[in-house]
Amino acid sequence: MTQLIKNSIRSRAIHSLAAGRAFAIYRLPGKAPHYIDTCDDEIRVSVTPWLGLYADSYVIGQGAPAAVEASIPYATRKATYISRLEKLISELRRRGIAKTVISRVITGKNPSLDILGAAERLWTALPDSMGYLFYIPGMNVWLGATPEKLLTITPPDLFATEALAGTLPAGSPWNVKNYEEQTMVASFIEDVLVTAGYKFNEIGPKTVKYGNIQHLCTAFTGHIPDAADKAGHLRDVLAPTPALSGLPRELALSDIAHIESHQRLCYGGYITVKHGDAEASYVTIRCAQYDPSSGRWAIYAGGGITPKSVPESEWSETEAKASLLLSVLSN
Numbered sequence: 001m002t003q004l005i006k007n008s009i010r011s012r013a014i015h016s017l018a019a020g021r022a023f024a025i026y027r028l029p030g031k032a033p034h035y036i037d038t039c040d041d042e043i044r045v046s047v048t049p050w051l052g053l054y055a056d057s058y059v060i061g062q063g064a065p066a067a068v069e070a071s072i073p074y075a076t077r078k079a080t081y082i083s084r085l086e087k088l089i090s091e092l093r094r095r096g097i098a099k100t101v102i103s104r105v106i107t108g109k110n111p112s113l114d115i116l117g118a119a120e121r122l123w124t125a126l127p128d129s130m131g132y133l134f135y136i137p138g139m140n141v142w143l144g145a146t147p148e149k150l151l152t153i154t155p156p157d158l159f160a161t162e163a164l165a166g167t168l169p170a171g172s173p174w175n176v177k178n179y180e181e182q183t184m185v186a187s188f189i190e191d192v193l194v195t196a197g198y199k200f201n202e203i204g205p206k207t208v209k210y211g212n213i214q215h216l217c218t219a220f221t222g223h224i225p226d227a228a229d230k231a232g233h234l235r236d237v238l239a240p241t242p243a244l245s246g247l248p249r250e251l252a253l254s255d256i257a258h259i260e261s262h263q264r265l266c267y268g269g270y271i272t273v274k275h276g277d278a279e280a281s282y283v284t285i286r287c288a289q290y291d292p293s294s295g296r297w298a299i300y301a302g303g304g305i306t307p308k309s310v311p312e313s314e315w316s317e318t319e320a321k322a323s324l325l326l327s328v329l330s331n
Contacts, residue, residue, distance in 0.1 A: 004120040009035045013116060017135055017292060024060045024134035025116075026273060027123050028280075033131070036060050046272040047134060047142075047284070058136050070139045072289060072296045073262040076104035078315060084259050085311040091255075093307040099184050100246035100255040102314075103302030105262050106322050110329060111295030119143055121328040126211060130282045132271055142266050144287030144325075147210045148243065150270045151235045152280040157224040159198070159234065163189050163205070165243045165304060166216035167317050170209050174216065177308040179205075182216040185242045188249075189220055192237050197225050210286075211324050235270075235281055244268045244283065246304065265289065267300035288325050299325050 009025060016023040016037050023037040024045040036045055039061030047058045081104055092098045115133070122145050123131035129145040136142075148164045163186040166178035182205050193200050200222030208217045224234075245268075246252025256264075266289070272281045290297045301318040 005033050005116055010116050020137050022060050022136050027131035029128050044274045047266055070265050072291050072298045073105050075107040082311045089309050099304050099306045100252040101244055101302050101304050103300055104318055106299040109296045115290055118328040141290040142287055146282045146285050148283040150281040150283050155277045159224050160221045163218040164215050167213055170212055170214045181304045184247050186218040188242045198222055213320050297329050
C-alpha cells in the first residue's frame with residue numbers, strides 16, 4: 001500500500017499522543033492528509049458532540065480538556081438491541097410518520113494496533129470520504145471516514161448541504177422503507193432552509209456508494225441571504241439532522257436517551273475544517289473510539305428506525321456499516 005500519512009505527520013502525531021496534547025489529522029477527498037495541533041493554524045478542526053453532554057465544542061490547540069473521562073463503553077448485546085427495537089417500532093407505528101436513529105457499540109481489543117496505519121487503510125479504502133483521526137485528552141482517539149457533509153460555505157455567499165439516508169448493500173434495488181427514510185431527512189432540510197429565508201436548488205436523490213454499502217443522497221445548494229450568519233446559525237439549526245436523530249426531532253432525542261445504554265460522545269457530532277472565510281462541516285459517523293493505553297476500541301454504528309423497520313435487518317445494517325472499521329482495527 002502506498003504511504004498515505006507522511007513520516008513527518010506520523011512522528012508529530014506520536015509525539016503529541018505521548019505528551020497528552022490534542023491533535024487532528026484529516027484527509028479531504030483527493031487531498032493529502034493535513035495535521036493540526038495548534039489553534040493558530042490557518043485551517044482548524046472543531047469537534048462538537050451535539051447531545052451536549054460534555055461541551056459545545058473542542059477546538060484543537062485550545063488546550064481545553066474534556067469535562068469527564070470518556071472510557072470505552074460495553075458492547076451492545078444483540079438480544080437487548082432487538083428487544084428495544086421491537087418496542088420502539090411499536091411506538092413509531094402509533095406515532096405514524098416517524099423515525100428514530102438508534103446506534104449500537106461493537107468493541108474489541110488490539111494492544112499492538114498501529115492506529116495511524118489503521119487510518120491509512122481506512123482512508124485508502126474510502127477515497128471519496130472525509131477521513132479523520134483526532135485525539136482529545138479525556139476523550140481518547142477517534143478514527144473515521146464520513147460520507148456525510150453537514151454544511152459547506154464558499155465565499156462570498158455560497159452554501160451546500162445534503163440529506164444522506166437509506167442504507168442497503170451496494171447494488172441492491174431501493175425499497176419503500178429507504179425512500180421514506182430519505183424523504184424525511186430531505187423534507188426536514190427543505191423546511192429549515194425555507195424558514196431561514198434561503199433560496200436553494202435541490203438535486204436528487206441519487207445513489208452514493210460507501211465501501212460495500214450504498215446510501216440515498218439529496219444535495220442542496222444556494223446563496224446565503226445578506227442578513228444571515230455565514231455559517232453558525234444554519235449549522236446549529238441543521239444539526240442534528242434526522243439522519244442522526246430522527247423525526248419529530250425532540251421525540252427522537254428522547255427515544256435515544258431512553259434506549260441507548262452508551263453515550264455517543266463524538267459519534268453524531270461534526271468536524272469543521274476552516275480556511276479563511278471558507279469552511280466545511282462533516283458529520284462524525286462511521287467512527288471508532290480507541291484507547292491507546294489499553295488497546296481497547298469501540299465502533300459506533302447506527303440506523304434509522306421507522307414503522308417499517310425489521311429489527312434483524314437493522315442489526316445487519318449496522319454490521320455492514322461497521323465491517324470496514326472492524327477489519328482495519330482487528331489487523
